[in-house]
Amino acid sequence: MSNVQIMTGNQAAALGAKLCNVEVVAAYPITPQSQLSEILSQYVESGELKAEYVRVEGEHSALTVCISASTVGARVFTATSANGLLYMHEQLHWAAGSRLPIVMCCVNRGVGAPWTIFNDQQDSLAQRDTGWMQIYCRNNQEILDTVIQAYRIAEAVYCPVMVCYDGFVLSHTMMPVDIPDAADVKAFLPPYKPHTILSPDDPRNLNPVLFPGQRRDSEGVLRDGYMEMRYKLQAALDKAPETIRSANTAFAEAFGRNHGGMLWEYHANDADLIIVGMGSLASEATAAADILRAEGIKAGVVGIRVYRPFPKEDVRDVFRNAKAVVIFEKSISYGYEGGLCSDLKAAFYGTNIKAPIHGYIAGLGGRDVKARELVAAAKDSLASFDRGMVEPKTTWLSTFTG
């Protein structure tokens, strides 16, 4: 029996957290995330959600509360956007290094300066190397479902997960969302079993200063040094794609919705031209692919759902027959190119995938990205590939300045 309601992305995220029975919420409101933290505080106030809502003076403290609560065995949730996420940056590393299965929503917004409240993905992309897994959602159904999957993934891998969705474009746009049954979510999501519980009955000193090499502790047991601990974080993320794919498969079996695991495809199988993106922009690209197909160009779309860990094996498989690749990104690694563009090229290194790749920067600070613009850009790229261009310069979509 489906229970469809028309709701915003923020409402979908709040419902997701509630269905996962989170026990501690600490969030500081910031546009466009604010509605999400407001709804969660209402759930707690009304008793619908049996959780503690910890009011904090800023995002750094919000994540610190989550780190502490997760360390004593609670399932925790937080959410933020843009400069709020940047303010959390130190604790992002701490959460991942402590191997805590925290789930956070990043309601994607451009970062200042210049000041903007509107959408791009520079905020989360700038957190790429913190050790968090990052999953990008293309619509509000996917937001709700991904929050649920995120806890299952985080609590299996013992690493935090950032569920990213586009500010305003999804956070403030209403669309139908099928709300899963609470009992089914409970069956899908086993209770959180902490790897270490800090308790007054068993006092410990967690995360002390480590020496570079291994050392024996006071009981004579050989313990990891800093580098071994950090290696284990990387090793966990290297193995995480298996967990992410199986969580998606199990979710599809339980709820009848398959969001693609590490990535999703739209007519990519027989496509000559593959358009790549993350989040709502990739959804818009499917409309562009329809237009291109109607004009006789065999176009398809690959939506990168999980950006970290990077879906290396998955992209090698799905791009194996691609003749041309066009990437649209809502962020840039200043001084080089879009991060997704670099990562995709690196994944193809040493393979037979030799398709030319053109990276575009699009939609920064809320600049609307329309399917017709993606179509025009893709055609421009194809024309330059036909002229023999193999290493196109990054192009800023619809950007005209002196």
Add this chain to the structure above:
Amino acid sequence: MHEVIWHGRGGQGVVVAAHVLAEAAYLEGFKGVTSAPTFGPERRGAPLTASTRIADNPIRTFSQIELADITVVLDDSLFGVVDILGKVKKGGMVIINTAKPAETFNIPAGFNLATVDAANVSLKQHLIKEGAPVVNTPMLGAFAKAAGMVSLENLEKALRSKLSREAIFKNFAAVKAAYEVTITREKRNS
């Protein structure tokens, strides 16, 4: 896909109207519906828009609507302030809340046109909010009359999920009354 732009001023309830329409269209059997406000801060009295998309299949496009199939104007003082006709498709439909004769707006014959005095409808129903007649819900009745797609029954169901019991009764009465008094003019190909 049917794309609808709602024009109004901050406080007139364009966002709610866009949402109720999406809700009613979903109940009507359209699998794809979205509604969105103008992104960003809003100011009371300032011109603003909201949008509704209605389609048979789930919607994959979330960019702003460039040219609407149907545009609904909650405040006729916006003509001359914002380019309303510039954002409607050729041959599209314009629905205006006005006490003036339809000819006043010089809408070219190539557009379908509908007019209704929504403020007067609400005054008669004593549907007043913060000292002004409510205009967003009667315009949903005008929409149902002029554009079809949603039934009065489903508009009532959609209002139920948004309003208090007393408010539902008055607002739905206004929806029905506006439906009755909306005057339509079919487009002519010249």
